[in-house]
Amino acid sequence: MRKGERTRSRIIQKSSGLFNRHGYLSSSISDVMKETGLEKGGIYRHFANKEELVLQAFEYSTQVMNKHFQEVLARECTSIEKLEAVIQILKGLVEDHPIPGGCPLMNAALEADDAYPILAEKTRDSMARLLEMMKQILVTGVEKGEFQKNMNPEQMAVTWIASLEGGLALSRLYRDSTYMDIVAAHLLNDIASYQ
């Protein structure tokens, strides 16, 4: 990788953490300068404007999460194990793992829904992929006979993601993973009724 590309990658990486913690709109280029230790010119050499950096940083956050999901889920065999792994991954975000600031999709969703149409569009695409991934775990579970056929994978995927994301928001607000644990126990208890 050439030096220019390395610098560009480092700016994206540092900014992704900053934006996920402190907001895409409310973080300024001065904040990016502090986070990266670069001058303004050193940042704008690599990005046409703040928006390009914002979208690249969001993309980077979702890539880190996607890779983390793929690696963790690959280790699990059954659908129920994969669902438990999804819970653990989202629970990791309470403690800033693998990225700081909570779930990038929810952070971007709540910030962008009214105020940032291009980021909202990117967030809709990424959220759709997360919902589809959940649905596929559930569809496979039905196909393999792990879950009864009367379970609706599409609706169950929405319920799981909405509930876990809401639980994550509560757990991050109170710095207490109990909220996520309560939501997760409820979801696992519910899915057991289809086993």
Add this chain to the structure above:
Amino acid sequence: MRKGERTRSRIIQKSSGLFNRHGYLSSSISDVMKETGLEKGGIYRHFANKEELVLQAFEYSTQVMNKHFQEVLARECTSIEKLEAVIQILKGLVEDHPIPGGCPLMNAALEADDAYPILAEKTRDSMARLLEMMKQILVTGVEKGEFQKNMNPEQMAVTWIASLEGGLALSRLYRDSTYMDIVAAHLLNDIASYQ
């Protein structure tokens, strides 16, 4: 009400909508000036700094929501009717009713958890009151024999609020109330198993 107090109230009211839509941190005093049609001096005559305005505006949003909850819930008799009313109230927020920009508690929670300790503290207090209100509806339901005694009101309250807030975020992101409907149907189906 004196003229100064009326102006102060109007600034708080207009700012609460602005902050709930566009963020407490990312909205600037210039944005408040545009929203209110006042000069900077006309705003700072009433508030020591932006932080005082932010906290007052958040307080106003939660008061509007509390009043709305009280009015709607007072009309309902049974606990299950009250739970259905809570669903309808949160569903109203998909369409900016009674305030624009979605749930002020979730907006503030996601924005403040990493970046704004004083707002996070206020949000924790308000969220605790919402959770307590939900718990009381469920406790009363158990006491009156509407729900079986093996239901845990505290955990159920967390599950309901987390799931509905997550569903609301999805519905606002996609401008589609289907997500909330799916989550609500799941919760009502679940609570029915305790009836």
